[in-house]
Amino acid sequence: MSEQENFLQLSHLYKFFDHVKAVNDISININQGELVSFIGPSGCGKTTLLRIVGGFHQQDQGAITLDQQKIDHLPPEDRPTGMVFQNYALFPHMSVYKNVEYGLKIEKVNKQEREQRIKEALSQVQLEGYEDRKPSELSGGQQQRVAIARCLVLKPKVLLLDEPLSNLDANLRMIMREEIRRLKEELNLTIIFVTHDQEEALSISDRVIVLNNGTVQQLDRPDKIYNTPSNEFVANFVGHANILNGELTEIDGNLSFHTDSFSFKVEPQTEIPTEKVKAVIRPERIKIDSEGELTGTITRIVYNGNFTRYFVDIHGADIMVDDFNAHGLDEYNRHDRIHLSFPKNPHFIVEGDEA
Amino acid sequence: MSTETTKQSRTARLVSDLRQFWSEPWFAILTMVLAGAILLFIVVPVFAVLLKSFGMNENGFTLDYYQEFFSRTYYFDAIINSLSASILSTIIVVFLSVSISLYVTRSSSFVSKFYRGAALLPLVAPPFIFSLSLIILFGRNGVITNIMNHAIGVEFSIYGFWGVVISQVLGYFPIGYMLVESTMRNMSPSLEHASSDLGASQWKTLRKITLPLSQSGITKAGLLVFVMALADFSNPLIIGGGKPFLASEAYLLVVGQQNLEQAAVLGVFLIIPSLIIFIFQTYFLKDSGLETISGESGASNAPLSRKVKSTVMTINTIFVAFIILMFVMVILGAFVKIIGINNTFTLEHFKNRNGWDSLYTSVFVSFIAAILAATIGMLQGYLFARKPIPGKKVLEFLTLFGLAVPGTVMGIGYVLIFNGPPFFLTGTVLLIVLNMTFRKIGVGLEASISKMHQIDSSMEEASSDLGSGPYRTFGKIIVPLLSPAFIAGFVYTFMTAMVSISSVIFLIAPGTNLAAVYILNLAEQARVGMASAMSFILIVIVLSCMGLLKYIEKKTGVSI
């Protein structure tokens, strides 16, 4: 199957509700067979953007093309998109079979083909044998599968999922995450996946789009989003980060990063920003290390099972340090003084005041 | 400046609403047809009565008819009688409702179910059936009247003011009771527990906690009973003993003297209190929120203490026994020659050609009206809950207003509007159907709107996402999901249409007759046997409908 680049193109979309700029100049290109997730805090415009793609909101401005066709003027029923709703929106008066059949009947697919396609869709979501159940007789996870099958059977060009896992318990969430990933691989689906759970987004997506206040903050692979956030908002929203204000200075060919409280050596940079910059350092990248160049006092300890988070005071700066509990027991106590080594290649961001 | 911008955004909103409204032309057209029908069949007739009361026909505007009204103590008496009977009935109904609710909401015993069932029994009977049984018992030749006459030589007659009050209490009791009971049921039991925990006796808890918290339900119940009793037309006619009451007097003016103007004046005095109460209910009696603080399931109200319980049970038992006695009298009356005088079993009262014809007509007309009312209510409920219809608040208000207009006023209004050109509908079955339909569409509308609020709009979005246009979505998704509301509207309209009388009595042509009207005529002429037999059949029909409904409910699993 030849993959189309820029299969779905959103360009300069705007949607205001009275004075709320829910979507404020958003342009995104999504490739065929790609799973892209939208993340961002509640109210940042994820749902609105998704609903514009599905045709449930009309954008104020901007254009959408899908598979080289302009679709932004079409009502939802004429768009080749399939939406899985947060509450699944299964028709309660119809059996599983009838729910899945609904769209096929509208397309006037003949009975024989309908039967065959429904069978196929239900087997894709592993719900064979549930044809005659009513939605109320299914568990949350099963309802979700029906909702997905109901879309898949129509072979939509893009599958839109709005916080599909938020109504499931933690275990089931993991299972369905894998399931969606598997379906995507098997059927080469193009999927937009909305979530407010950054971990979910990182684990499921090919690319992640971080939104805030109706604008795109960053669009990138999950590892890039995590390791090289484009601004302070992204750094804070995705995972935890020590964000240090400071300056890079070069002395005798050695580069170091100076904050008000302390400084540490960093690797030579290809480009040295001259202004004030921010260093983004994930807590797990700071090592407790007797050889470490910096020392601090533990002020607070939060035990998390697989790792322990230490809050360390270094000359007045409060630094988070995560230590994996590979050896079982906690090794340090409150008020202990410890040595720390900072990563030599922190991620720097240069920006105006965005936080 | 900020008002400027809000004004701008408001016009912009209106424009976009209108555009959206027109994007589904069939729904838009339907909405306009509905709006037109609501105006024509609910609003215009009421205005016609208002205008007519000022004589707005031949000699232009005149206050003559009001002058006439105020110059005759007879009419003044009608107001006093109507108001005082309604107020009395209301107070008694509320008192009894509280008493029965107190017991029923705290016990699931057989006795409790029995009270409840008996208390709701009057629902299935025409509202004037109690006049009939009162006459059987206490009329001039009544069973008890005769006994008392013979035994202690007391001359005694039920005809008059008190007969009307007792009949109204019995007839309108279920309506008040249902509201009071549901309020008390929804009240959080922990409040009472807390009160007794703090050391209050049960009487004190009742007075300080239970009743105040049930206040809004009790007020609603009282207002509703008052409006119904005020509009009551048949009881005064049957058992009023010639005393004037507003609704019956208006009827007599139309039928006896063709004095539509004077009748319209009486109609205005009927409608003013109803309108005030309706507006009060719509705008000021929105849920106070007090009684809905509940939430904990499982917890139940504390059982009544011995002292309270014995008082309440005494009252309940006497009242419930009285209701049942009333029904028993009608059934006996239907199956014996002349009750109290010649008590031999007979079926002759059922051999009544005209009676059966009128029953057939009633069933037919009520059925059509019920289908229409339920369908319109469902359509309207969907459109009003989902579509950006300009002015829908007003339309909703007017639709519900149809429920509040006294039947007599509506009847006179229909005569005024549809008698002449361009309609010429008087005497047609169609007009009767329309009258029954539009007086009741509010019930289907309310049921549908509240059902629509339970249906997430993602349901329709999912349908359209799967390729369905708006009309198919309505047919395939909304209609099935609204079916409980449809059935509720249907059943309510059918039941009330079968026994309704105050409005349609103005509209029937010689030759056609409706069962309720026919029974009323029989009762007026004190032809007790035939009236009882016909009432009995009417009750059986309505009861079987309820049975059918329960059956459907069980079968389909939808609660109605």
Ligand SMILES: Nc1ncnc2c1ncn2[C@@H]1O[C@H](COP(=O)(O)OP(=O)(O)O)[C@@H](O)[C@H]1O
């Ligand atoms: N139909 C609407 N009318 C008015 N405001 C809306 C509507 N839908 C969303 N909004 C507003 O737009 C913003 C974005 O909402 P939404 O897209 O639902 O956010 P998210 O899904 O990211 O939580 C919010 O401020 C919300 O209040």
Ligand SMILES: [Mg+2]
């Ligand atoms: Mg959302």
